[in-house]
Amino acid sequence: MTDKITIRDVESARKLVEKYLITTPLVYSPEFSEATGNQIYFKLENFQKTHAFKARGALNRVSCLSKSERNRGVMAASSGNHALGVAFSSALLGIEATLVMPRRAPATKIDQARRLGATVLLHGETYDDALEHARRLSAATGKVLLPSFDDLKVITGQGTIALEVLEVLPEVDLFIGPIGGGGLISGLLITLSELKHPAGVIGVQAEGAPSMLESLRVGKRVKLANIHTIADGIAVQQPGKLNFEFVKRYLKDILTVNDEQIFEGMVRMLWDMRVVVEPAAAAAPAALLFKEQLRNLGKTICCIITGGNISQTLLQQVIQGQLDLEFL
Secondary structure, X not given: OHHHOOHHHHXXXXXXXXXXXXXXXXXXXXXXXXXXXXXXXXXXXXXXXOOXXXXXXXXXXXXOOOHHHHHHOEEEEOOOHHHHHHHHHHHHHOOOEEEEEOXXXXXXXXXXXXHOOOEEEEOOOOHHHHHHHHXXXXXXXXXXXXXOOOOHHHHHHHHHHHHHHHHHOOOOOEEEEEOOOOHHHHHHHHHHHHHXXXXXEEEEEEOOOOHHHHHHHHXXXXXXXXXXXXXXXXXXXXXXXXXXXXXXXXXXXXXXXXXXXXXXXXXXXXXXXXXXXXXXXXXXXXXXXXXXXXXXXXXEEEEEEOEOOOOHHHHHHXXXXXXOHHHO
C-alpha cells in the first residue's frame, strides 16, 4: 500500500507546511522520563497555528483542489480540530468553507472555526453523525467533501510530523500517539516505512471509543454502537478504510486509557510541562503514566501532543485536579 504515498509526497507536503504553518517544538521531559524509565520527548502540536496537528493534513488536502473545486467551496465534518484546519486553510486560499460539527463539540472549537470565517452547522451527537450529514449536504450542494482522516492527502500531511521529529531526534525508538479515525497514526507509519526507519509506533485509544482496536480484533472495520469519552478529538465510532489497512499492516500495538487516566495525563502535562493539552492529546501521556508495557524500556520515545483546544470549564477542572463529568 505504501506505493500510494511515497516519501516524496511527504517531503512535498513538508514544504507546504513550512510555508504556511510552523515547525512545532520537540521538548525533552525530565519528569516523564524519570517516571517511566525512558527518555521522553513531546512533539507539541498544540503550538501549531490552529493549536492542533490537523492543520497539516487539511492544508495538504485543500491545496490540491482544482480551480473549479475551489469555486464550489468545501464541506467537512469534524469534532473540532479538522474543522479548524479546514477553516484556516480555506481562509488562506480564499475558499468558502462549511463545517458540520456534533452538537456536543467544544464551544472553543466552534467559536474558533467561525472566527476563521467558516460557516458552522451543528448536527448529531458524534463525529460519525456529523459526517453522514456532511455527506448529504455535499451531495446536495456540490461542495467538495474533505475527509478528516480517510484520505491519502490528509494522511500525507500528518506524516510531516515524523519528518520534523527525525530531523531533530533521529535516534528515536518509538512514537506514541492517539488514534481516533487513524489519520495521524497512518501518517507516522507510512513515513517511517518509506524511510525504512526502525522506530516502532504505538497507538492509544480512549477506553470508551476503541473503534480501531475492535476493528483489528475482528479483522475488519467495525462501527461501535455507542461511544463515551471526554476525549472528543478521538471519539470516532468507525476508523477510516485507508487508515485501518495501514494500521493493520504496520502498527506495533494499541493501548487504551480511561477518562480518569486521560484527565491525569492533562494534569501532569500542565504541572510537569506547563503545557495545556486537550483530552485527546492527553491519551498518549496517560499511556506512558499508566501502562506497564511502556515502563522501564530504556527507550527514546516521542509522544505526539496532538492539540490544546480545551474548554474553559475543563481547564478549570485540570487546574484544580478534580474531574467532574457532570459539568462538561
